[in-house]
Every structure is written in C-alpha cells, then in structure tokens.
Amino acid sequence: MTINGQEFIRRFEAYCPQWLAEEGDPVGLHIGTLDKPVNNIMMTLDVRPEVVQEAIDKKVDLIVAKHPPIFRPIKRLTADDPQNAMYLELVKHNIAVYAAHTNMDIIWDGLNDWFCEMLGVAVDGYMTQTHVEGLKKLVVYVPEADAERMRQALGEAGAGEQGNYHHTSFSSNGQGRFTPNGKAKPAIGKLEQATIVSETRIEVLFPERRQEQVLQAMFAAHPYEEPAFDLFSLDNSPITYGIGRVGNLSEPMAIEDFCQLVKAVFELDGLRLVQPAVGAKNMVQRIAICGGSGGNFYQDALKNQADVYLTGDVYYHTAHDMQAHGLTVIDPGHNIERVCIPRFVEKMEAWKEELGWEVTFIPSVTNTNPFQYR
Numbered sequence: 352m353t354i355n356g357q358e359f360i361r362r363f364e365a366y367c368p369q370w371l372a373e374e375g376d377p378v379g380l381h382i383g384t385l386d387k388p389v390n391n392i393m394m395t396l397d398v399r400p401e402v403v404q405e406a407i408d409k410k411v412d413l414i415v416a417k418h419p420p421i422f423r424p425i426k427r428l429t430a431d432d433p434q435n436a437m438y439l440e441l442v443k444h445n446i447a448v449y450a451a452h453t454n455m456d457i458i459w460d461g462l463n464d465w466f467c468e469m470l471g472v473a474v475d476g477y478m479t480q481t482h483v484e485g486l487k488k489l490v491v492y493v494p495e496a497d498a499e500r501m502r503q504a505l506g507e508a509g510a511g512e513q514g515n516y517h518h519t520s521f522s523s524n525g526q527g528r529f530t531p532n533g534k535a536k537p538a539i540g541k542l543e544q545a546t547i548v549s550e551t552r553i554e555v556l557f558p559e560r561r562q563e564q565v566l567q568a569m570f571a572a573h574p575y576e577e578p579a580f581d582l583f584s585l586d587n588s589p590i591t592y593g594i595g596r597v598g599n600l601s602e603p604m605a606i607e608d609f610c611q612l613v614k615a616v617f618e619l620d621g622l623r624l625v626q627p628a629v630g631a632k633n634m635v636q637r638i639a640i641c642g643g644s645g646g647n648f649y650q651d652a653l654k655n656q657a658d659v660y661l662t663g664d665v666y667y668h669t670a671h672d673m674q675a676h677g678l679t680v681i682d683p684g685h686n687i688e689r690v691c692i693p694r695f696v697e698k699m700e701a702w703k704e705e706l707g708w709e710v711t712f713i714p715s716v717t718n719t720n721p722f723q724y725r
C-alpha cells in the first residue's frame with residue numbers, strides 16, 4: 352500500500368511528537384506538503400545543497416532532517432543566495448522537508464539514549480527535565496466475543512505499555528442493556544426491543560499523546576454503532592522527559608581511554624578535551640551526554656555529579672567556565688549526531704513491516720561535516 356506523507360508523519364509523531372521540542376524550536380514541516388503519496392523517504396542530519404542533489408537524484412518525495420533547514424527567518428527567496436537557491440530546488444522538485452530537532456534529543460529511546468548505548472553507558476536519567484505528560488485511562492464495554500480483538504487493537508495502538516510490559520489491561524464481565532430506536536442499525540438485537548448482552552469491560556492506561564490513536568483503534572475494533580466508553584484523566588505519577596542523559600560506565604575508565612573510545616565509536620579523527628587546571632580526574636565512570644550543542648547545560652552535568660560531560664560546539668569562553676567549575680568536557684563535534692540516520696531508518700523499517708507500507712527509506716550518504724582535522 353502506497354502511503355501518504357501525512358500517514359507517515361502521524362506514525363512518526365506517535366513516537367517523536369512535536370510538543371516535546373524546546374520552546375521556539377521550529378520543528379515539523381518546513382517545505383512543501385505532506386498531502387501527497389510518498390514512495391521514497393530520505394533521512395539526513397542536515398539539509399545542504401549536496402543533500403538536496405542526492406535527494407533529487409534518488410527521486411525522494413520527503414526528507415526527514417534532524418536540523419531544521421529554515422532556522423533563521425528569510426526575507427527574500429531569490430536564487431542568488433545559496434541557501435535560498437536550495438529551498439527553491441526543493442520546491443521545484445516537489446520534495447517536502449520535515450524536521451525533528453530537540454524533540455529527538457528529548458524523547459526516550461532517542462538520540463542521546465543511542466549515544467549512551469554506543470558508548471556502553473547505562474542511563475539512569477536525563478540531565479534536566481523539560482516536559483511532563485499525564486496518563487489517561489480508557490474503559491470500554493464490548494460484547495464478550497469481541498473482547499480479545501479489542502484488547503489486541505488497544506495494545507497495538509500503544510495503550511497498556513507500563514515499564515517493561517506491554518498489552519497490559521484489566522477485564523471484567525457484566526451485562527449491557529440498550530433499546531435501539533426505529534432508525535438504529537444495531538450489531539446485536541432488534542429495533543425497539545430491550546436487549547441484554549454479555550459484555551466485557553476493558554480498562555487500559557496510556558500517555559496523553561496517544562489519545563487520538565488509541566480512540567481511533569477502539570472505534571475501529573468496536574462492533575457497535577454507538578460504542579460505550581469512558582475516558583479519564585489520572586493523577587498517577589506522570590511521565591517525565593528531559594534533555595541530555597546521565598549514566599555510568601560498567602567500570603571506571605582512564606580519561607585517555609574514554610577519549611579513544613569516543614573517537615573509535617564515532618569514527619573521529621580528533622576531539623577536543625577540556626580539563627580543569629586543578630583537580631583533573633584521571634578515572635571517569637559517571638558520564639553526562641547532550642549531543643549537538645549542549646554547552647549551556649554544563650551546570651546540569653555538574654548537578655548530576657558527572658565525571659565527564661560529552662557535548663559538541665563548546666564555545667571558548669564556556670570552556671573556561673567549565674574548567675573553573677572543575678568539569679571535564681569532551682567535545683566530539685556536532686556531526687556525531689549523524690548516527691540518528693541509521694537508527695531512524697531502522698525504526699521506520701519496523702513501522703513499514705508492521706503497517707504493510709510500500710515505501711523505500713533512504714539513509715543519506717552525503718557527508719555534511721564542515722570540519723576536517725589536519
């Protein structure tokens with residue numbers, strides 16, 4: 352089944368919603384329309400003229416980018432500016448561009464978790480909290496014969512995921528009563544006759560962001576013309592989200608060895624190390640990570656007692672402040688974020704399999720790192 356861009360993004364946002372982005376971060380659709388069939392979807396870290404050429408050559412319909420291509424407002428759309436010429440090329444070739452930026456840094460099982468996994472860091476939390484999400488409860492009544500199908504449908508829509516468990520629910524049986532009027536089209540019973548049906552009451556919990564898809568699944572799996580259900584907001588502990596991650600290496604490691612590990616894992620020719628002048632640590636175990644440009648969050652690395660903070664784009668004077676506060680920092684460069692490309696393609700392939708999509712996912716192979724080491 353060929354899919355529409357909107358359908359793809361609906362699944363994408365069920366995993367990585369826009370509301371998890373930092374305030375003012377221009378995430379979402381940047382160029383073109385999602386209301387069109389998409390056969391080829393390309394994942395990239397950056398949208399650069401060379402990436403756009405790659406997309407044109409590979410007949411891409413939609414680019415999903417980590418970095419929003421229109422980050423600064425534009426005042427003119429003329430072809431004599433290389434950045435604007437790139438936007439015009441995208442429009443000319445009907446290539447839509449969608450960006451997931453800081454929401455990808457914040458979402459659980461997102462970019463910072465993948466960095467930790469690659470470095471062997473067991474995550475125990477985020478550096479600083481950014482968002483809180485409440486829980487909801489759906490109670491739905493279905494004929495007993497349809498109960499199992501309903502439980503499956505709700506589970507597939509993401510209801511009933513708690514910690515390491517999925518498809519969790521509670522069921523109890525009872526009697527439903529109704530009388531269809533003359534205009535009804537009842538699945539069970541006759542018009543104007545009081546009907547009693549053995550029904551199952553199914554209860555499931557889900558995070559607020561999944562409400563739309565859970566209700567859609569419930570309506571689709573329910574045999575009744577007028578499904579009976581209750582939806583509750585809960586005061587249970589909410590789900591919390593934050594930027595960056597902190598965690599521990601399985602055992603202490605010499606800082607020199609950790610630097611070599613970072614270089615090997617991210618295939619780097621070099622990295623920058625900031626060490627305090629006094630009290631530099633030789634051995635490190637507790638690691639804070641905020642990929643991209645996380646210099647401003649170094650206080651959170653200190654609060655979390657990190658032995659070393661790994662982040663890109665560290666500014667000269669910020670590095671002085673970090674030194675003065677006794678923090679060891681590794682700056683591997685912003686481009687290590689390119690690891691999101693294969694990880695995202697892997698996720699998208701799983702959705703394709705699960706939903707029977709006919710679509711090709713293309714990891715961009717253009718190198719967008721502007722820096723070289725000599």
Ligand SMILES: [Zn+2]
Nearest residue numbers: 643644685688
């Ligand atoms: Zn970035």
